[in-house]
Amino acid sequence: MATLTQTGSTSAAIPAAKGPKPIHGDVRDVGRQSLVYxxxxxxxxxxxxxxxxxxxTGLLSWTDIALSVGFYLLTLHGVTVGYHRLFTHGSFKPNRAVKITLAILGSMSVQGPLITWVADHRRHHAFSDKEGDPHSPWLYGTSALAMSKGFWYAHMGWMFEARNTTNEERFAPDLRRDRDLVMIDKLFWVWTVATFFLPAILGGLITMSWMGALTAFFWASLVRVSALHHATWSTNSICHMIGERPFKSRDKAANFWPLALLSGGESWHNSHHADQTWARHGVKRGQIDTSARIIRIMEQAGWVTDVKWPTPERVAKLTAD
Known part of the structure; x- marks a missing residue:
């Protein structure tokens, strides 16, 4: 039986599967699936x-741009630093305030409740690019048609399948034991409402107009959320199809530099799959990784500890021949 530890990489933060617990969770009901759409x-x-x-229309102001960029960066790093590097892989240990803040900011990306997201991603690593992976682009074959279908499925199609859920008891039992995280997970609807309406409220207050609120809602809420969605989804699709593979991993994860800035450093995906626990994915000189920079700043401030930085010895060991 496959476990949640990956061959050739350190995954202490991901608990191994125990017993015959199924991979999949309950089928999403019509109401929940409608919200996904x-x-x-x-x-x-x-x-x-x-x-x-x-x-x-010309209805794009500097206020709209500032709010869009600001909320994009906050929610992007809520996902990359919080949902991914902290809660999924345990790349560092935060104090309680940082833990709660990152969980809320990640929730405001509207990519799903925290525990669901983590369970899905741990399942992805457990079965990366094999049967059981919730969003591999390689599940249909290698022909042009199969790869086109696989790209769509990995990018976003997998989320529209009501049966493609993940068993949280198997893949995220540690999060289910954390009262703070369980509460934030249950209040996902609150963070969703906040992420859509806070930009509109700020836009209206800054411009002192209803039109300012409306355009901020369009740009800093709707457009920003979707732009972040596609940046994240591209890691699942593009970064498992094309790019460089300088490190040893057991799947097709690749480094794709054009997405580095938009993804907060997540597109150094081959590096990440070589060792899941690294707090920095852009391990080579010049590789932009804003998420790692934020973790470093928090470490220097004393807000996080036990950061798992890549070592030269580990990097050399995993470098592909």
Whole structure:
């Protein structure tokens, strides 16, 4: 039986599967599945309309840009530093305030409740690019048609399957024992409401106008959420299809530099799959990794400890021949 530890990498933060617990969780009911469609497709429609909307109306102000960039960076790093490097892989130990803040900011990315997201991602590492992986682009074959289908599935199609859920008891039992995280997970709807309406409220207050609130809602809420969705999803799709593979891993994860800035350093994906626990994914000189920089700042401030930085010895050992 496959476990949650990955061959050739350190995964102490990910508990091994115990007993015959199934991979999949309960099938999502109609209500929950409808919300998946709503919060993925409505922001995506706004993203698709963004350029023609700005071109034809001119309704894009510096306030909208500032709010969009600000909320993008906050929620991006809530996912990359919080959801991913902390809660999924245990790359560092935070104090309680940092833990709670990162969990809330990650929730405000509207990528799903914390425990669900972590369970899905740990399952991905357990079965990376094999049967059981919730979003591998290689599940249909290697022909052009199969890869096109695989790209769509890995990028976002997997989320539309009500049966493609993950057993949280098997893949995230540690999070289910943390009262703070369970409460934040249950209040996911609150963080979703906040992420959509806070930019609008701020836009209205800054401009002292209803139009300022409306355009901020369009750009800093809808467009920003969808842009972040696609940046994250590209790690699942593009970074398992094309790019460089300088490190040894048991799957097709690749480093894809054009996405490094937009993804907060997550697109150094081959490095990450070589050793899941590293707090820095861009391990080579010049590789942009803003998430690692934030972790370093928090470490220097004394807010986090036991950071798992890559060592020269470990990097050399995992470097592909």
């Amino acid at each position: 709503l919060f993925l497709l409505v922001p995506m429609a706004a993203l698709a309309a963004a350029v023609p909307f700005a071109w034809t």
